[in-house]
Amino acid sequence: QAQLVQSGAEVKKPGASVRVSCKSFGFTFTEYYIHWTQQAPGQGLEWMGWINLYSGYTNYAQKFQGRVTMTRDASINTAYLEVNGLRSDDSVVYYCVRGGRDVRQTSFDPWGQGTLVTVSS
Amino acid sequence: QSALTQPRSVSGSPGQSVTISCTGTSGDIGAYNFVSWFQQHPDKAPKLIVSDVTRRPSGVPDRFSGSKSGNTASLTISGLQADDEADYYCCSYGGNSNVLFGGGTKLTVL
Secondary structure: OOEEEEOOOEEEOOOOOEEEEEEEEOOOHHHOEEEEEEEOOOOOEEEEEEEEOOOOOEEEOHHHOOOEEEEEEHHHOEEEEEEOOOOHHHOEEEEEEEOOOOOOOOOOOOEOOOEEEEEOO | OOOEEOOOEEEEOOOOOEEEEEEOOOOOOOOOOOEEEEEEOOOOOOEEEEEOOOEOOOOOOOOEEEEEEOOEEEEEEOOOOHHHOEEEEEEEEEEOOEEEEEOOEEEEEO
């Protein structure tokens, strides 16, 4: 059964960077896309971008361009999200989710359990 | 690109049916059949309940059904149950390798 397991909660100071990991189990890693979303407390889901797990190609939502980097290490079936220049409004839950084999597919499943990042001085 | 538009809240009594709409444009929902719906209970990760406009993943009850007309997709939940009380999000491919989510709809089971 396909599963994504994310790294644990983080507390960071404003201006710092954070890297969240997303380890996959139960499917062929390089056949899919991983998408990242964020969710602020009490708010909706916001799509951040995707990474092609075979090629490493990425595409970021315009809002996040220049501030986030998505990478992967196929040798350990793990994808990463790095967010730089953290601000207080980056205190959110980050989710990784498996996309399809086609970048257009939005059949996002499974989801990681979420990683809470708190930005506080 | 703007998010897809959903009603902020809907409600219904147990056993009734409710429909949640999701309005986009001719460049996203109107152009592609890559529309999905997700259910999210408090403090839980979202769960896929409908993909490709009408497809239900294994294990999702047939009380959940999706449809699309023009630039608007809809999720209908029939035979409402207490556990259906959750937030629901629509999602569509938006062209140019981008993805759009709706703002979410809170379903209250009265």
